[in-house]
Amino acid sequence: MSTSASPAVSDEIATHVTNRIGFIELERPKALNALSTGMIRAMHAALDEWREDPEVLAVVVRSRHARALCAGGDIRFMYEAAQRGDQRARDTFFSEEYRLNHAIFTYPKPYIALMNGIVMGGGMGISQGAHRTGGLRVVTQSTQMAMPETRIGLFPDVGASWFLARTPGALGRYLAVTGATIGAADALYAGLADVYIDEQALPALLDTLGREPFERGAEVVACIEREAAAYRVAPAPEDAPLAHARTLIDRHFALPDLARILASLEQERARGGEGAEWAEQTIAVLRERSPLSMAVSLEVVTRAEGSMADVLRVDLDLTRSSFALGDTVEGIRARIIDKDNAPRWRFARIEDVSAADVERMFESPWPANEHPLRELRG
Known part of the structure; x- marks a missing residue:
């Protein structure tokens, strides 16, 4: 098993390649991994670096902390920029965040998001696109998913409306307007998640991903699906x-x-x-x-x-x-x-x-x- 680290662009993100899988690990626990401009740039740099690299078959984004994958964007930063009248800082943040969301959505290799804990706002932006790459959105019993922006007078951004518009019936309209927080079973029911795995099984899953031989990105995805098949979400999605x-x-x-x-x-x-x-x-x-x-x-x-x-x-x-x-x-x-x-x-x-x-x-x-x-x- 070989491990190589990418040059760090932000001390709030760790990126490395292990066993032909590129790992992006969010490391800003005090802010529940809320995205800063530096984190966005570091993630995008890693994805660009791995895009054409034949030694990287798939990408996994995860948090090293159980409480949150990512609780959103750096709202305090945006407020302070508004107070200073610094429109450029805000434009830069959102432009770079949305370019990252688009890069994930159109990524040519399977992108896998381990969505345990809080996954809100910007956290949805760095995870929902996995569905379009042949990858997976993986939820656990701790998943708390939402686009809660109307609570602060914003709107569901980061391209989330694309996914909300494609949920069954009026679910997407309801979730966008109310900002309701949903769990794993809800997410699976609404088509905002692909597989469920028990939270306690994540360390073993990561260990398996580090050991099992892979020749194609689809094999990484199949491995995760196989590991997840041992677990059932409660309640079932239909309940x-x-x-x-x-x-x-x-x-x-x-x-x-x-x-x-x-x-x-x-x-x-x-x-x-x-x-x-x-x-x-x-x-x-x-x-x-x-x-x-x-x-x-x-x-x-x-x-x-x-x-x-x-x-x-x-x-x-x-x-x-x-x-x-x-x-x-x-x-x-x-x-x-x-x-x-x-x-x-x-x-x-x-x-x-x-x-x-x-x-x-x-x-x-x-x-x-x-x-x-x-x-x-x-």
Whole structure:
């Protein structure tokens, strides 16, 4: 078994090749592996280095810490950049993050994400693309998956809307708007994960990956699938909370706009019966989130029918408007910085947000031929 280390670009990422597998290991535990610009660059550099290397058959991204694969992007950094009026720092961060997301999505070798612990926001961006590479999204009983951005007045970015738009029924719309956290069974049910393995089996899996002889990337994937086959998620995906709520989710969140979704939920609550309590809880969540960012999030999923490159370009446009015209700065202040949990949203009520307000958020600040992500394809 041979091991070689790549030159480290960030002390928050360790990259090495062991047994013809490139490992990317996130190493920023105090921030739950929230992505910094340095981490993004280090990951992208490793992927570029291994892309054409015949001695690297597949890539595994993982955390050395049980609590989180990655809890998102460095939100405090973005807030401080906004306070300084440093738009360039923010543009750089998001542009480089989205280029990394695209590189993963279009990677020519199997990319495997071990998604234990918290996998939110930017963590979804560095893992969901595995599904498109012939690789795997591996969940465990500790997986807590979400795109919780509406809580801070943002939207599900990092190309996540591409995957949310392709979940069954209205699940993606529901997850985008509410930011609900889901577990392993839910993720498998929604098509946001591929296989389940017991958390305690991960060290043995890594040991096997370091020892077993591989000639092709597909053999690495088959090895993981074989190891995972010994384990069953509980509850089974068809009995997951999302599966149980699916009829209600489809009934309400398939509606075309947020005001109608809310009105429909209020009717469900008023009717009483089995759906009333779920409707009550969902209304409470919607009343707490940014009305504008929820409306934008619903529209992001609606528009995510095209290529991942197109989705990421829209995401970058929306980061500009979310900070300049939206609720992101106030949301981060209220939830992360001051922690008073009393955000003063631009629109007091969901019913106050017009289609024109949403459309304005999608206007790109760049001509198409000058867009920072204009070179992305596919």
